[in-house]
Amino acid sequence: MDTKRLIIVAVGGQGNLLASRVLSEAALLTDIPVRMSEIHGMAQRGGVVESAIVFGDAESNIISDGEADVLVGFEPLETLRALNKVNSKSVVITNLSPLPPFTVSIGRGVYPDLENLQGLIRAKTSKLIAYDGIALAKEAGNVLALNIVLVGSLIQTGILPVTAENVKEIIKTKTKKAFVDTNLKAFDLGFSAAAGA
Amino acid sequence: MHKLLTENPGEKMILLGNEAIARGAIEAGVAFATTYPGTPSSELSLNLFQMSQESDLYFEYGTNEKVALEVASGAANSGLRTMCMMKHVGLNVAADPLMTLAYVGVTGGFVILTADDPFMFSSQNEQDNRYYGKLSGLPILEPSSVEEAKEMVPYAFDLSEKLKEPVLLRTTTRINHSTGVVTLGEIRPRVTKGDFKKDPFNYVTVPAVSRKLHVRLLENIEKATEISQKSEYNFIKGDGAWGIVCNGVSYSYVADAVKELNIEDKAKILRIGFSCPMPETLIKDFLKGCEKVLIVEEGEPYMEEAIKAFGQEEGLTLPINGKGKELLSRLYEFDPAMIRQCVATYFGVPYTRPVLPDISDVPEMPQRPPNLCAGCSHRATYYAVKKAAEEEGVETIYPTDIGCYTLGFLPPLSMADYVICMGSSVSSSCGFSKATDKKVISFIGDSTFFHSGMTGLASAVFNNHNFTLVILDNSITAMTGHQPNPGVDMENFNLSGYGRISIEEVVKALGVGHITVIRPYKLKKSIDAIKEAINYKGVSVIISQEMCTLYAKSLKKLKIRSFTVSDKCKNHRDCLNEIACPAFFLEDERVKIDPVTCVGCAVCAQICPENAILPLKNKE
Structure with missing residues (x-):
């Protein structure tokens, strides 16, 4: 089986680990080998959370620079920061709604211009899917559903050996009951957003 | 019920490395567990703490690692299967009891987990705790994956009971904080009550006793070497005249590299999972079948030193290399591309690393370091x-x-x-x-x-x-x-x-x-x-x-009353410049407070020279 490598970057609290979990559980449904590694960087204290997920036949569970097939960023600045992980054939999916770090608030840095940011990513990869994921999450019923919106887009690209049906199955059986409807709607909205990109 | 107490052998579960190790301990019938929490080991003890609240497993948080190890040693010497876990630097604190417990030994299986942290994701140093095995004379096991980590725990308990010595299980962050598919095994019933048989001439380490115990420890190391030699955790994969010796997560990078470089018919891998004592005969035989050997291990040249010495004893002159300027570093973590490149270079395999994207035109990005929470x-x-x-x-x-x-x-x-x-x-x-x-x-x-x-x-x-x-x-x-x-x-x-x-x-x-x-x-x-x-x-x-x-x-004990910046603000920005709470942000060059992040500690309100920061009256 082909190996597919996925990096997810997010800011603590954005639900990166749940997204990784849903994808891994969906892979397990059809016995697709899956290995994941996470670095929390004191997530609860505003740091960056990075997950590497390797699908298919490989022993390694971390991903070297330039070797991710797909990069999903929950926050635009963090997507840009992770650009060293991709190559010219990679696909990048990013939320465009910024969460400026406190270093910007206290004047120790400037948040990058979003148009420029997208231009840079587009120039260095094969495809960029970028949209306001927070707006879609709100449309689905909860701002916290951003993670599942992005999972929807990721599955639409067809890069991973994981089907939409299996992801929805996991959303139904393994995410909190109260959020199942919101999450399913979020998945569909993200899926459509990628289809239109 | 806690998911790790599930009695359903054969069921597949996606588990974090630390959960897998906790499950391994449960399957091994662990009855007594102690710790002082430390990243990357913390979720392991947290899971055991949770399970102790719904089973007869005994668990306690000790005041420090030395205390935790000593508490555990009492249980282990009353015959209970016991586990003590800590981060790598925690073992420095527990080193005093560790060294002499190795002399005294144990009657019940005793596994000590040390979680090393190469690259120092959350530690003050990246010391390589395999040397504690050598220093104390205790066996060390090192898993290469989450699945193997679970399997190794019952093996470690059996080994400990066979040798009547504690066994060190050494992980790294990329095991503890990785996730993989684990197949559940049978849960061995816990034996929660034991007995301590008085035997002062074996337990009270006055000099005359210790002189005798040290002899026994050396004999035990001999026995452990015999077991290490035949252990399923020291295995050879593939065949060829190029030899690669590796351990821990490095094994996964090596295995992938050999496949990706198409050298499966030229290279054989010796994976060392039982690394102290080193399997001497196995390694010597492996060396004799090689023209050239590369040693891939994160951290210090622990295996490299031993393997070079074995080569010398056998009068072998083949190149044996690991750490070095052109090869592998003693610093930080390895990654798959680094190892692929190193294997290719060392054995002269044609390989061009894919071109990395040129990111020199990406503007300087503001950092996002972790910060004290709002209201901390x-x-x-x-x-x-x-x-x-x-x-x-x-x-x-x-x-x-x-x-x-x-x-x-x-x-x-x-x-x-x-x-x-x-x-x-x-x-x-x-x-x-x-x-x-x-x-x-x-x-x-x-x-x-x-x-x-x-x-x-x-x-x-x-x-x-x-x-x-x-x-x-x-x-x-x-x-x-x-x-x-x-x-x-x-x-x-x-x-x-x-x-x-x-x-x-x-x-x-x-x-x-x-x-x-x-x-x-x-x-x-x-x-x-x-x-x-x-x-x-x-x-x-x-x-x-x-x-x-x-x-x-x-605990839902926080009465949140958010604050806001009123019109009285004259933009001194003392709040921002002196305490930089993450609830602050700038909008049109004015300081604002995010009402969702603010918890209402009111520290900024007391700093503001204009008294411009006020409680938010009508919270939406």
Whole structure:
């Protein structure tokens, strides 16, 4: 089986680990080998959370620079920061709604211009899917559903050996009951957003 | 029921490495477990703590790793299957009991988990704890994957009982914090009551006894070598004249590299999972079948030293290399591309690394370092100490300690000058204050104070030192994910039957001459109290009491009353420039407060020279 490598970057609290979990559980449904590694960087204290997920036949569970097939960023600045992980054939999916770090608030840095940011990513990869994921999450019923919106887009690209049906199955059986409807709607909205990109 | 207590052999579960190890311990029938929490091992003990609340597994958080290991040694020598877990530097604290427990041995299976942290994702050093195996004479097992980590735990218990010695299970962050598919096995019934048979001539380590026990330890190492030689965890994969020896997560990078470079018919891999004692004969035979050998191990050249010595003993002249300028580093972590490149270069395999994207035109990006939370009481205490020192006009040195509060070293607070290990704030203050004429004010958290601050404070009082110690008491071990410590009210965990120690009473009993308890959100009162303490000649202690905001939130004990910046603001930005709470942000060059992030500590409101920061009246 082909190996597919996925990096997810997010800011603590954005639900990166749940997204990784849903994808891994969906892979397990059809016995697709899956290995994941996470670095929390004191997530609860505003740091960056990075997950590497390797699908298919490989022993390694971390991903070297330039070797991710797909990069999903929950926050635009963090997507840009992770650009060293991709190559010219990679696909990048990013939320465009910024969460400026406190270093910007206290004047120790400037948040990058979003148009420029997208231009840079587009120039260095094969495809960029970028949209306001927070707006879609709100449309689905909860701002916290951003993670599942992005999972929807990721599955639409067809890069991973994981089907939409299996992801929805996991959303139904393994995410909190109260959020199942919101999450399913979020998945569909993200899926459509990628289809239109 | 806790998912790791599931009785369904054959079921596949996606587990975090630490969960997999906890499950392995449950399958092995572990009956007694102790720890002092430390990343990357913390979720392992947390899972055992949770399971102990719904089963007859006994679990306890010790005040430090030495205590945890000694407690566990008593259970293990009463015949119980026992586990003690800690991060790598924790084993330094527990090194004293470890070394002599190796002489004494155990009657029940005893597994000690040490979680190493190459690259120092959350540690102060990246020491390689495999040397503890060599130093103590105890066996070491090292898994290469999450699945194998679970399988190794029952093996480790069996090995421990066979040798009657503790066994070290050594992981790295990429095992503890990785996730994989694990197949559940049978759960062995727990034996929770044992007995200690008196045998002072084997248990009381006076010199005459220890001389005899050391002989036995050396014999045990011989026995362990025999087992290591035949262990399923030391195996050879593939065939060819190129040899690669590897351990831990490096094995996965090597296995992938050999496949990706298409050298499966040329290279054979010797994976060492039972690394102390090294399987001497197995390695010597492996070397004899190779033209050239590469050793791939993160950290120190632990295997490389042994393997080169084995080669020398056999009179072999083949190249054996590992660490070196053109090869592998002793620093940080490895990754798959690094190992692929190294294998290709070393064995002369044609390989061109894919071109990395040129990111030189990406503008400089603002950093996102972790920060003290909005409303964190440490921020308030740091501000108060800083102001008190400024107003008193004293030149200061700020030794600090290990915990969330170490983040206070970042600007604009910049309230940390020195930290080396748990407890060092107190004792290093003695040295700094004697050797300089500066005012020394040090910081330590509640859990760290119980861990190893108390002994330093006793020494400081006895030797009549002159400094101020600030104990940041947030009523929990916050950094590692809210574990209890002896100062914590266990009713917050809905648990009864625990004692509770007052830090103030401890400090008093240790003979400290000047003790003040402050509530750090009350800035003016706190600053006045701190001024008094720093003017005291001798050891003075400030206990700054306020529950961790994250913890209070999780207990639903936080009454959130958000603040807002009113029209009175004249844009001095003292709030932003002096405390930089993450609830602040700039909009059209004006400071605003995010009402969702703000918890209402009101520290900024007390700093604002215009009194422009006010409680939000009508919360939407």
